Amino acid sequence: MRTVGEHLDDILGSVAVLPPLDLALLEAQGAVLAEPVTAPVPLPPFDNSAMDGYAVVAADIAAATEAEPVALPVVGDIVAGDTGVAAIRPGLSARIMTGAPLPAGADAVVPVEWTDGGNATVRISRAAPPGNYIRRAGEDVIAGQVVVEAGTRLGAAQLGMIAAVGRPRVTVRPKPRVVVVSTGDELREPGEQLAPGQIWESNAYMLTAAVIEAGGVGYRQATVEDEPRKVMEMLEDQLVRADAIVTTGGVSMGTRDVVKEVLAGTGTVNFHKVRMRPGKPQGFGLLEGTPVFTLPGNPVSAYVSFQVFVRPALRAMQGLPPDTGAKVSAVLGEDVKSPAGLRHFLRGRLSFNRGFYTVTAAGVQGSHQLGSLATANALIELPEDVEALPAGSHVDVMRLPS
Ligand SMILES: Nc1nc2c(c(=O)[nH]1)N[C@H]1C(S)=C(S)[C@@H](COP(=O)(O)OP(=O)(O)OC[C@H]3O[C@@H](n4cnc5c(N)ncnc54)[C@H](O)[C@@H]3O)O[C@H]1N2
Numbered sequence: 001m002r003t004v005g006e007h008l009d010d011i012l013g014s015v016a017v018l019p020p021l022d023l024a025l026l027e028a029q030g031a032v033l034a035e036p037v038t039a040p041v042p043l044p045p046f047d048n049s050a051m052d053g054y055a056v057v058a059a060d061i062a063a064a065t066e067a068e069p070v071a072l073p074v075v076g077d078i079v080a081g082d083t084g085v086a087a088i089r090p091g092l093s094a095r096i097m098t099g100a101p102l103p104a105g106a107d108a109v110v111p112v113e114w115t116d117g118g119n120a121t122v123r124i125s126r127a128a129p130p131g132n133y134i135r136r137a138g139e140d141v142i143a144g145q146v147v148v149e150a151g152t153r154l155g156a157a158q159l160g161m162i163a164a165v166g167r168p169r170v171t172v173r174p175k176p177r178v179v180v181v182s183t184g185d186e187l188r189e190p191g192e193q194l195a196p197g198q199i200w201e202s203n204a205y206m207l208t209a210a211v212i213e214a215g216g217v218g219y220r221q222a223t224v225e226d227e228p229r230k231v232m233e234m235l236e237d238q239l240v241r242a243d244a245i246v247t248t249g250g251v252s253m254g255t256r257d258v259v260k261e262v263l264a265g266t267g268t269v270n271f272h273k274v275r276m277r278p279g280k281p282q283g284f285g286l287l288e289g290t291p292v293f294t295l296p297g298n299p300v301s302a303y304v305s306f307q308v309f310v311r312p313a314l315r316a317m318q319g320l321p322p323d324t325g326a327k328v329s330a331v332l333g334e335d336v337k338s339p340a341g342l343r344h345f346l347r348g349r350l351s352f353n354r355g356f357y358t359v360t361a362a363g364v365q366g367s368h369q370l371g372s373l374a375t376a377n378a379l380i381e382l383p384e385d386v387e388a389l390p391a392g393s394h395v396d397v398m399r400l401p402s
């Protein structure tokens with residue numbers, strides 16, 4: 001038997017960060033940035049108007065009121081995208097649109113709502129201080145500033161920022177391509193009729209979705225029968241396109257535990273009993289250099305194993321620290337029991353009330369009982385030396401992706 005920590009260390013010591021890739025911006029969505037992106041110019045690049053209105057000299061309209069508007073000649077129109085250099089002198093104004101460059105000499109913008117909207121002459125009925133509705137060059141981002149740090153996962157806002165500094169492509173850690181496959185003669189596809197003794201396949205759906213939640217690209221494979229030759233063929237086929245392979249089922253002590261039978265023979269994938277519940281039977285190794293995780297078939301065991309071992313490995317492959325932000329300390333809302341000598345992962349419901357996290361067990365805890373997992377948002381992690389904890393104790397809790 002090995003501990004959870006020993007098994008995870010073995011895995012994290014074996015997986016490598018994926019080589020960087022240069023991608024067009026929208027192809028990079030969800031990938032992790034491998035280089036800092038800096039702004040080559042300030043943003044905004046030039047002083048410009050925040051409103052549709054008139055560019056003026058603030059001192060000219062200092063006395064403007066509704067009752068006694070100030071009239072100024074309008075010497076031109078400046079629209080967003082104008083590349084010419086415009087200028088005004090005191091006593092003049094220029095019509096200006098949002099985003100258009102501020103003409104030299106102007107120090108305020110008056111929105112059209114404060115005026116009569118005149119074309120040749122505009123009557124302005126409110127004073128404006130210098131700087132009114134002017135967006136200054138560099139007030140968003142200064143030239144040379146890092147706008148997105150290396151190691152950031154690229155979502156909509158980050159991609160927008162990178163485009164805004166003029167970059168069409170970025171260097172990222174690619175999303176790991178993970179093949180997920182279940183084994184078991186009893187498994188049928190959802191939608192098919194079940195004969196006695198059969199169940200619908202759920203692990204590969206669940207784990208393919210979990211791969212995506214962990215930032216990877218998941219490929220769900222058709223279920224493979226409990227037949228050694230077919231399992232080996234499937235693995236060989238998938239190695240060409242996978243950065244990692246995840247299997248479920250066939251790793252305990254049964255006469256048809258073919259995943260273990262086949263992979264144990266390769267010499268590079270090793271099988272262990274890990275001191276945890278659920279998820280005791282685990283296999284991991286490199287098959288022709290590709291990480292292979294053989295997770296137990298019980299659905300909750302497979303899910304917990306994924307969160308505890310596979311997710312940190314996929315993060316490491318993306319150049320991310322294994323677990324940042326996923327764990328919180330919470331107060332137990334009820335008494336709990338735990339098996340001696342095993343790390344116990346209880347499905348839990350975590351909530352945040354009046355400044356504290358509290359957590360309660362989410363229903364029944366058998367490793368075949370998906371019903372309570374589907375209502376959980378966290379795993380309560382009880383250490384090996386704990387056999388019982390009273391309500392009110394502090395526990396570590398792993399938040400589940402939502
Ligand atoms: N004599 C022993 N028996 C078992 C031990 C043991 O130490 N000694 N360990 C138990 C534990 S703990 C676990 S966990 C399971 C792991 O078994 P396998 O990985 O070999 O998985 P299977 O036997 O193939 O299946 C277990 C269970 O899960 C259901 N299953 C499997 N795949 C799927 C799927 N894709 N979708 C839905 N459900 C699935 C399967 O029908 C079984 O009910 O072994 C214990 N036994």
Ligand code: MOO
Pocket residue numbers: 276277278279280281296298301302367
């Ligand atoms: O470890 Mo099994 O995963 O307890 O059901």
